[in-house]
Amino acid sequence: MHLGKLNPKYGKGSVTLEEEFIDDTEVRLRLEATFRSPDYKPPTLPSVALELLSLSQNPNADFKKVGKVLESDPIITGQVLRIAQSPVYAGRVAITTIPQALSRLGIKTLRDIVLQVALNARVFRAKPYQPTMESLQRHSMAVAHLARIISRYTPFEGEYAFLCGLLHDVGVAGSLIALFESNPKKPPALEDAWSAVKSVHAEASKLMVEQWKLPADIALTVGAHHSVLIQGYPHTMAAIVHLADELAKELGFTTRAEGAFATRNIETMDRGTLLQVLSLSAKQMELISKDALKHLEGLGG
Numbered sequence: 635m636h637l638g639k640l641n642p643k644y645g646k647g648s649v650t651l652e653e654e655f656i657d658d659t660e661v662r663l664r665l666e667a668t669f670r671s672p673d674y675k676p677p678t679l680p681s682v683a684l685e686l687l688s689l690s691q692n693p694n695a696d697f698k699k700v701g702k703v704l705e706s707d708p709i710i711t712g713q714v715l716r717i718a719q720s721p722v723y724a725g726r727v728a729i730t731t732i733p734q735a736l737s738r739l740g741i742k743t744l745r746d747i748v749l750q751v752a753l754n755a756r757v758f759r760a761k762p763y764q765p766t767m768e769s770l771q772r773h774s775m776a777v778a779h780l781a782r783i784i785s786r787y788t789p790f791e792g793e794y795a796f797l798c799g800l801l802h803d804v805g806v807a808g809s810l811i812a813l814f815e816s817n818p819k820k821p822p823a824l825e826d827a828w829s830a831v832k833s834v835h836a837e838a839s840k841l842m843v844e845q846w847k848l849p850a851d852i853a854l855t856v857g858a859h860h861s862v863l864i865q866g867y868p869h870t871m872a873a874i875v876h877l878a879d880e881l882a883k884e885l886g887f888t889t890r891a892e893g894a895f896a897t898r899n900i901e902t903m904d905r906g907t908l909l910q911v912l913s914l915s916a917k918q919m920e921l922i923s924k925d926a927l928k929h930l931e932g933l934g935g
């Protein structure tokens with residue numbers, strides 16, 4: 635999925651200048667030590683989500699088997715059916731059973747909904763930071779849907795883009811959980827920790843995806859979702875997720891702490907370079923923005 639080296643006239647992407655002194659060293663070191671430790675374990679995903687992720691990689695997956703996997707977890711199944719009925723997925727006929735959901739939505743969309751439910755229940759959770767976790771959950775959903783929309787203008791599969799979008803910022807959740815667990819009685823204030831969380835989150839997302847044993851390319855994509863570059867080469871799916879991330883923020887799907895607290899600047903790719911990497915014209919970008927606005931109304935902005 636790598637393209638050639640970027641046209642030098644576009645440069646390496648922009649890095650904005652640090653505007654104020656930020657001392658996030660202590661929290662950053664603590665987070666880095668947590669994620670580098672051989673004992674680090676991300677929050678566990680329910681087995682139904684992991685099984686479905688592995689089944690969905692088989693193009694001839696047996697629907698009966700998938701149904702059985704889902705039936706093994708009625709709590710998740712109930713929530714999956716509720717989401718399947720939301721305007722974003724449902725057609726005119728209501729979806730009330732898993733076989734119906736499977737035949738109407740397909741295994742990959744169902745897998746995406748299951749993962750969304752699993753992340754909301756197990757990963758986007760850390761009591762002292764809950765408002766930020768909830769906004770992160772909405773942001774991740776928006777990025778997932780937008781990545782799917784953008785991928786329609788590229789040769790890449792929409793469901794795959796959705797999955798990468800859903801997972802791109804799990805490292806933010808993983809960092810907040812690690813901070814809470816390191817000192818449950820007195821976790822650091824978000825204001826003091828946010829810059830460090832932002833600095834490490836892409837690497838943390840990569841590590842978590844690796845530990846969940848999801849496909850290696852998803853790990854690479856989430857790890858590079860801000861810089862878009864891997865060893866100097868632009869990574870197309872990372873570019874899709876990065877563009878989706880920016881659009882989500884422009885449309886109001888922002889993580890609560892974003893913009894509220896000062897952060898160290900992280901390497902990021904500018905819009906012109908992104909469009910070049912994805913071979914998107916200004917006209918196509920306009921169509922994507924229109925689609926995005928229409929689609930996200932169903933998610934509630």
Ligand SMILES: [Fe+2]
Binds near residue numbers: 802803835836859860
């Ligand atoms: Fe991010």
Ligand SMILES: [Fe+2]
Binds near residue numbers: 773777803879
């Ligand atoms: Fe993001």
